[in-house]
Amino acid sequence: MDAEFGHGQGSVSLRWRRSRAAHRAGSPADAPSGGRRPPATKGARRSHAFTEPRWRLRRWPPEGSPGYDAPMPLTFTASPLDHAGLKRTDPDWIAARRRDPSARTILFEKGDLALDANGDPLILHPDNAEEYALDAVGLVFLGVIGETPWFAAAIEPDAHGARANFRGAAMKAEPDFACLIGRARSILAWRGRRRYCSNCAAENAPAEGGLKLECPGCGMEHFPRVDASVIMLPYAGDRCVMGRQANWPEGMFATLAGFMEPGETIEEACAREVMEEIGRPVVSARYVASQPWPFPSSLMIGLLAEIEEGEVRPDDDLEDARWFTRDEARALHDSTIGRWAPPNFSISWHLLQRWLDGET
Ligand SMILES: [Zn+2]
Numbered sequence: 001m002d003a004e005f006g007h008g009q010g011s012v013s014l015r016w017r018r019s020r021a022a023h024r025a026g027s028p029a030d031a032p033s034g035g036r037r038p039p040a041t042k043g044a045r046r047s048h049a050f051t052e053p054r055w056r057l058r059r060w061p062p063e064g065s066p067g068y069d070a071p072m073p074l075t076f077t078a079s080p081l082d083h084a085g086l087k088r089t090d091p092d093w094i095a096a097r098r099r100d101p102s103a104r105t106i107l108f109e110k111g112d113l114a115l116d117a118n119g120d121p122l123i124l125h126p127d128n129a130e131e132y133a134l135d136a137v138g139l140v141f142l143g144v145i146g147e148t149p150w151f152a153a154a155i156e157p158d159a160h161g162a163r164a165n166f167r168g169a170a171m172k173a174e175p176d177f178a179c180l181i182g183r184a185r186s187i188l189a190w191r192g193r194r195r196y197c198s199n200c201a202a203e204n205a206p207a208e209g210g211l212k213l214e215c216p217g218c219g220m221e222h223f224p225r226v227d228a229s230v231i232m233l234p235y236a237g238d239r240c241v242m243g244r245q246a247n248w249p250e251g252m253f254a255t256l257a258g259f260m261e262p263g264e265t266i267e268e269a270c271a272r273e274v275m276e277e278i279g280r281p282v283v284s285a286r287y288v289a290s291q292p293w294p295f296p297s298s299l300m301i302g303l304l305a306e307i308e309e310g311e312v313r314p315d316d317d318l319e320d321a322r323w324f325t326r327d328e329a330r331a332l333h334d335s336t337i338g339r340w341a342p343p344n345f346s347i348s349w350h351l352l353q354r355w356l357d358g359e360t
Pocket of ligand 1: 197198199200201202215216217218219220
């Protein structure tokens with residue numbers, strides 16, 4: 001699998017799952033990484049900074065709240081954003097949203113969230129956002145929440161410095177904010193890689209607030225891409241199979257996953273991936289849920305896959321794959337046996353939860 005695609009890479013997500021002590025003590029994602037201060041704003045232009053609690057980064061659900069120990073809804077789903085697909089084709093409408101005093105821009109740097117001096121996400125009016133050294137993409141329209149227009153932009157690498165690791169930030173963002181930054185990250189990543197037309201190499205021109213690119217050379221239109229992937233928990237009777245890649249944190253096992261290929265259905269992709277990864281035939285597969293996954297722009301299509309009993313043979317991508325009894329899987333899910341599942345930030349954890357709850 002693509003390294004960007006993996007489950008819960010890195011120690012940040014691991015600490016979050018493993019121990020509340022570490023959780024309270026903070027993780028690398030909690031601390032701004034330092035760097036230069038934001039530049040002073042020019043002239044007499046008023047600075048519009050937006051730092052209301054809803055858009056701050058904090059543990060979610062808040063520790064001590066009734067929902068603290070409950071499974072969260074799937075992160076990056078149920079977005080409050082209206083993408084305004086019918087209105088954004090009008091350049092005048094986009095320009096008016098850009099001038100709206102309530103308009104907000106989320107600033108990124110190197111795929112992470114840029115932070116202000118207080119360690120909060122840097123959310124500014126577009127006028128103020130454009131006073132930073134933005135990369136060539138510039139402002140991208142995300143959509144509206146009520147009457148409030150939202151934009152995103154990326155600061156040139158290392159031009160700002162204070163930032164929060166995106167994965168860690170998304171894990172502790174309020175669900176609505178996680179949706180905003182997830183969409184923003186995927187679109188900015190796409191724009192950053194599509195400056196030039198893939199057909200004729202002319203420089204693309206943005207349209208629809210930057211959510212579409214038009215080539216002046218050959219007329220081709222380019223749209224943000226979504227990479228469809230299947231992610232599945234294989235099971236037979238009272239046992240399931242999980243695997244791990246060599247570069248994952250020690251002890252972590254997860255569902256299997258892979259990109260879909262042209263010419264196959266979701267179920268066929270599931271069967272192919274299971275056969276490739278562990279050498280077991282799929283008897284039946286059932287769709288459970290999907291999750292946008294902004295690393296950089298996948299859609300994870302989650303399934304429970306009934307497979308034939310028998311020996312599991314991990315392919316070269318997997319360091320290990322093995323059967324887990326229901327009790328072992330429960331212990332893995334609860335991180336009580338020195339092994340653990342990915343954090344409940346990911347659909348992988350939810351698939352395991354659903355199977356443990358008796359779904360097949
Ligand atoms: Zn072209």
